[in-house]
Amino acid sequence: MTATAAIGGDLGTGVEAVAIGASSGGVEAVSALLPALRRTCGLAVFVVVHQPRRRPSLLAPIFAQRCALRVCEPVDKDPVRPGTVYVAPPDYHLLVDHGPVITLSTDDPVCFSRPSIDVLFESAADVYRGRLAGIVLSGANDDGAEGLAAIAREGGVALVQDPATAAAGAMCVAALARTPAARALSLAAIAEYLHSLGPSA
Amino acid sequence: VDAQAEGIVSGPVDAGIELESFLGAILAKYHYDFRGYARVSLKRRLASALSRMGYASLARLQEGVVRDPAEFAKLLDFMTVRVSELFRDPPYFRALREHVVPILRTYPSLKVWVAGCSTGEEVWSFAILLREEGLLERTLIYATDINARALAAAEAGVYAQDRVPLFTENHRLSGGRTSLSAHYTAAYGRVALDRSLRRNVVFSDHSLATDSVFAEVHVVSCRNVLIYFERALQDRAVGLFGDALCRRGYLGLGAGESLRFSAHRDAFEPVVREDRIYQKVAA
Numbered sequence: 001m002t003a004t005a006a007i008g009g010d011l012g013t014g015v016e017a018v019a020i021g022a023s024s025g026g027v028e029a030v031s032a033l034l035p036a037l038r039r040t041c042g043l044a045v046f047v048v049v050h051q052p053r054r055r056p057s058l059l060a061p062i063f064a065q066r067c068a069l070r071v072c073e074p075v076d077k078d079p080v081r082p083g084t085v086y087v088a089p090p091d092y093h094l095l096v097d098h099g100p101v102i103t104l105s106t107d108d109p110v111c112f113s114r115p116s117i118d119v120l121f122e123s124a125a126d127v128y129r130g131r132l133a134g135i136v137l138s139g140a141n142d143d144g145a146e147g148l149a150a151i152a153r154e155g156g157v158a159l160v161q162d163p164a165t166a167a168a169g170a171m172c173v174a175a176l177a178r179t180p181a182a183r184a185l186s187l188a189a190i191a192e193y194l195h196s197l198g199p200s201a
Numbered sequence: 202v203d204a205q206a207e208g209i210v211s212g213p214v215d216a217g218i219e220l221e222s223f224l225g226a227i228l229a230k231y232h233y234d235f236r237g238y239a240r241v242s243l244k245r246r247l248a249s250a251l252s253r254m255g256y257a258s259l260a261r262l263q264e265g266v267v268r269d270p271a272e273f274a275k276l277l278d279f280m281t282v283r284v285s286e287l288f289r290d291p292p293y294f295r296a297l298r299e300h301v302v303p304i305l306r307t308y309p310s311l312k313v314w315v316a317g318c319s320t321g322e323e324v325w326s327f328a329i330l331l332r333e334e335g336l337l338e339r340t341l342i343y344a345t346d347i348n349a350r351a352l353a354a355a356e357a358g359v360y361a362q363d364r365v366p367l368f369t370e371n372h373r374l375s376g377g378r379t380s381l382s383a384h385y386t387a388a389y390g391r392v393a394l395d396r397s398l399r400r401n402v403v404f405s406d407h408s409l410a411t412d413s414v415f416a417e418v419h420v421v422s423c424r425n426v427l428i429y430f431e432r433a434l435q436d437r438a439v440g441l442f443g444d445a446l447c448r449r450g451y452l453g454l455g456a457g458e459s460l461r462f463s464a465h466r467d468a469f470e471p472v473v474r475e476d477r478i479y480q481k482v483a484a
Contacts (some may be wrong), residue, residue, distance in 0.1 A: 055292065056454055056475070075459040076428040077435070091290075092428075092457045097241035104457040105242045106283055106425045123241050 002060040008045060015157060015197055016041055016082075016131040017096075019124045021147065021151075023050040023115030025167025027059070029187060030137065031066050034085070036191035039068035041198030046094060048115045050139070053091040060087045078102040088115035095123035111143035119156025121147025130155030133197075135190060137161045139171030145178040158182035159190055219243070223263045230267050234345065234410045235280065237434030243280070250279035274350060281348045283425060285322035286367055287329075287360075287381070290456055293375035293424070294330055296476035298376050299479070302334050302450050305419060311340040312418040314445060316409060317426035318344040321355025325384075326375075327422065328398040333378040337401055340457045343416060345407035356404045358394035362387055409438040414445045421446060424477075425455035436464040443468045443481060 026049045029067050037043065049059055057073065063085065065069035071085040072078075080100040088094035092104040094115050098199070102121070110116035121134050121144065134151035136144040138161060152158040159177050162184045163169030174184055185193070210339060220243075224236050233431050247259065250379065254275060256262040266273040302305040305311055313331075315324045324344040331337040346352050360368075365387075372381040385392040407415065409426070421442045427435045442452050443465055454477040460466045 055290075075461065076457050076464045077432060077459075089457050095241045097239060103239050103241050104428045105245075105283075106428070106455070107242065107245065108284065123245075126241070153327070 004073075014131050015133050016043065017046065017080075017100075017124060017128045018135065018194065018197070019046045019048075019121050019147075019151070020135045020137065021048045021121065021139075021144040021171075022137035023113070023141060023143065023168070023171055025138035026050070027062065027136075029161060030063065031189045033135075033137075033191050034063055034067040034071075036194040037067060037069055037085075037194060038198055041069070041194075042082040043069075043197055044080045044082055044100070045069065046088075046096065046120055047085060048088045048094055048117045048120045050113050050115070050141075050143070051090060053114075055090045056085050057090045063087060069156070074102040074104075076102065076104040085162075086118065087091045091115075093119040094136060095119060096127045097123065098127055100127050111141055113143050117144035118147035122150045125154045125156060126148040128154075128156065133157035133159065133193075135159045135161075136172055136175040137187075138166035140168040141171055142174035144171055145174040148175045148182060149179045152179045152181055153194065153199070159193065161190065162182050162186050217451070219259050220247075223247075223259050226263050227273075231270075231273055232411075233277070233378045234408070237410055237437070239429055239431055243427050246280050249413070250276055253279070258300055275284075277348050278350060281319070281346070282351050283317075283319045284296050285319060285373055285425075286364065287322050288326045288368065288371035288375045288377070289322065290424070291371050291376075293453065293456070293476050293478070294326065295377035296473040296478055297330065297453065300473050301420065301478065302336070304449075304451075305336060306334075308419060309339065311336060311420075312343065312416060313340060313420045313422065314345070314416070314418045314442075316345055316407070316421060316423040316442070318346050318355050318404075319348070319351045320362075321351075321358060323422060323424065324355055324402060325358055325394045325398065326372075328394075328402060329377075329381070329384050330375070331401075332384070332398065337398070338460065340401055342402045343418065344402055344404045347406065347408045347410075349406060352404050352406065354474050355400075356402075358399065362390050362392055365392055409441060410434055414441055416445065417447050418445050418450065419447055420451045422453040424453060425458070427454065427458050432462060437463075439463050439465045446481045448481065448483060450481045452481070453477060454479070 060073045069085050073089045074086045095103040102168045134148050148158050160172045160182045163172040228234050266276050318324050369381045384395050472478045474481045
């Protein structure tokens with residue numbers, strides 16, 4: 001069974017960007033997914049992982065070792081380029097504005113989190129509309145639930161790590177409760193889906 | 202973002218027209234120009250204002266604030282206030298101590314501009330740092346913002362006591378030479394910054410969007426303000442900083458900010474790249 005079959009239908013068509021949110025247990029989950037992205041996929045990938053606020057953060061270097069795409073911690077107003085993974089810097093919200101262009105903010109934490117998954121997902125949904133896939137991974141809070149709902153509302157793809165397979169399932173449960181149409185998948189199935197994105201080889 | 206405010210964050214194309222009309226009305230009535238602000242953050246701030254101030258739509262909010270200056274004052278808080286911390290991002294202050302203070306010591310008198318100071322945490326951090334380095338007595342700190350209520354809070358220098366452990370840890374990590382508690386007094390769940398720190402600070406209303414340079418300064422610190430501006434307004438602000446700075450003066454930005462995309466990038470060179478401390482290039 002292919003990933004697209006697993007999630008039902010041709011959800012890969014037209015997807016230009018992927019937004020990934022993770023919290024407790026999330027570094028491992030994101031690390032498991034990134035190798036699936038093909039070098040030629042042409043996607044812009046945005047990643048929020050809740051982490052200690054101290055800089056420098058080691059997330060971007062850790063993820064870069066696992067990924068064929070360029071991985072960076074962006075600065076404000078970085079133009080969004082295809083084939084690049086943008087990892088939210090510590091203690092900033094990561095947003096996408098029309099352009100598309102990276103925007104950072106030090107607005108109050110959302111769901112006690114800065115960076116917040118909701119903030120990323122809502123901004124990316126506004127820019128990419130139906131051309132966005134949102135993925136909520138392991139975590140022990142409910143950040144990402146509102147954001148994934150925004151992505152689904154705009155016609156984007158809404159995926160959630162199967163709570164039973166997550167190191168911490170609460171964030172996945174909250175996302176599924178808020179967006180019942182979102183698909184709960186194993187990391188392997190999500191990885192297979194990511195591998196299917198982009199021009200066929 | 203709740204359902205009521207949802208339309209403004211991810212609404213139809215018409216929402217953009219409504220927003221521009223709103224910003225135009227505020228400019229016409231109150232002479233505050235937000236047209237150069239980054240739209241994605243502005244929309245989040247306004248969505249929050251709508252739900253917290255109890256308006257059903259941006260059009261209603263526009264009516265409310267145009268009719269009532271008190272409502273506009275409330276809105277201005279939603280649009281401009283950034284809560285910070287004493288010694289937020291400690292490596293920045295540590296880098297100032299190590300790389301900038303030794304040069305500042307060579308000047309007989311100093312001027313520092315904290316631009317967009319909001320509720321003052323950065324201002325008092327500078328005052329404490331300069332006192333610890335023995336430079337406060339010869340320094341004048343200009344603290345500016347567009348929000349009069351934020352400026353009043355900055356000048357009061359009073360913060361909730363439950364934030365003090367964070368401030369203390371920041372201060373320690375910044376290379377603080379004294380105990381932070383030597384610089385404030387605590388009472389009734391709040392702390393007030395030491396009055397003696399205030400003699401060298403001037404608070405004033407100043408807009409990076411519409412005002413011009415008011416003094417020559419040795420240091421400009423403007424952290425996490427430019428991220429709320431679009432590129433053109435960022436260029437205007439950094440242009441002001443360049444004009445205000447003395448020869449080889451210093452500019453400090455936030456960790457997530459950069460001059461990489463600035464029209465003025467060649468007017469500055471990095472001194473401590475990872476901590477976003479720049480120096481004006483000799484003309």
